[in-house]
Amino acid sequence: MFLEAPELAHPAIRHAYFTRQGGVSEGLYASLNGGLGSDDDTGRVAENRRRMCAALGVPESNLASLYQIHSADVVVVTEAPAASERPKADAMVTRVPGLALGIATADCGPVLFADPRNGVVGAAHAGWKGALGGVVAATVAAMEALGAERSAIVAVLGPTIHQPSYEVGNDLRDRFDGKVPGAARYFASGGRAGRSQFDLPGFILWQLEQQDLGRSASLGLCTYADATRFYSFRRTTHRAEADYGRLVSAIALTP
Incomplete structure (x- = not known):
């Protein structure tokens, strides 16, 4: 159902790179589609997201999402917005325990950030446009504004098209x-x-290295090449399919 990064293993942190497995959606969306912007049945998406929250150990109302626009914009989140009120941005940061920051992807790079020492986490959606625009640096700066220290931040890139x-x-x-x-x-x-x-993953990792973080890493997994575990916008396009599911990568401070 989900993957974890050993670099983010810490008692103060909960995180998951959810795969497409373990949900209730059907057809093109099978099965753990977390995409609020997809044309999937809304009830099934809600159940899938409820399962994600259960896996993270947070209340089902505590999975924050964005209206992603391929920007370098970052927002500070103190509660999960309603689906219709999602901020237009591509990264989030928080220091609120039990609030999960969820990034939706289907080829772009999901980057999860954590400073467990100072109690700050972040999540960024990094496609080529957002990455080139500076979303990685902007996320780190927003975490610093909440009290994080670069030397204590760990960042890990999840499944991304290679x-x-x-x-x-x-x-x-x-x-x-x-x-x-x-x-x-x-x-x-x-x-x-x-x-x-x-090489989108290579570019994102280079940008992470420029931030002088405590550690940066990648899961090294390709969304396009592994149809069993991952959704892929580009694979859907090549197959001339009508729509596609969205993967969710999420991180939270332990409640």
């Missing part, structure tokens, strides 16, 4: 060339003219 499965146009490569030193190392020649293979 380079062999992520073909992009060279226009994206051009965007990185103008903003990222040594950007060429994140792009490999694609099989078609004018196309490249982008």
Whole structure:
């Protein structure tokens, strides 16, 4: 049902990178779809999210979500907003025990952050646009504003589309060339003219390394390549399917 990162193992922290397994959704959404923005049955999504909260050991009303817009915007969360009132942002931070921060992904990078010493956690949704815009650095800065220390923060990247499965146009490569030193190392020649293979996990990890954190790591898992465990927007697109489920990665301070 979910994966854990050994780097985040701490009595003060609860976290989970939920897979698509262990839920009640059917068809394209089978089975643990946590996507509030999907066209799945809302009752099934609610039950799936209830199961996620049970796994995390928090009340079912305490799973906070965002209206994600591929930005570098971060919000401080003190309670879980109603689905219709989700802030438009791509990262959250909190120091409220028992409040789970849940990021929805289906190829983009879910990054969970924790400073157990100072009691601050964060979660970020990092696609190429948000990552290039600075969502990683913005999340760390927001955690510092709540009392976290960089040297005490651990950050782990969850399941993300990997380079062999992520073909992009060279226009994206051009965007990185103008903003990222040594950007060429994140792009490999694609099989078609004018196309490249982008290393999104490598880029996110590099950004984490630039923050001088206590530790950063990755689960090293590809959403596109593992259809049994993960949803993938790009895989759905290649299959010409009507919609796709969303994975949820969540972190909370122990109540």
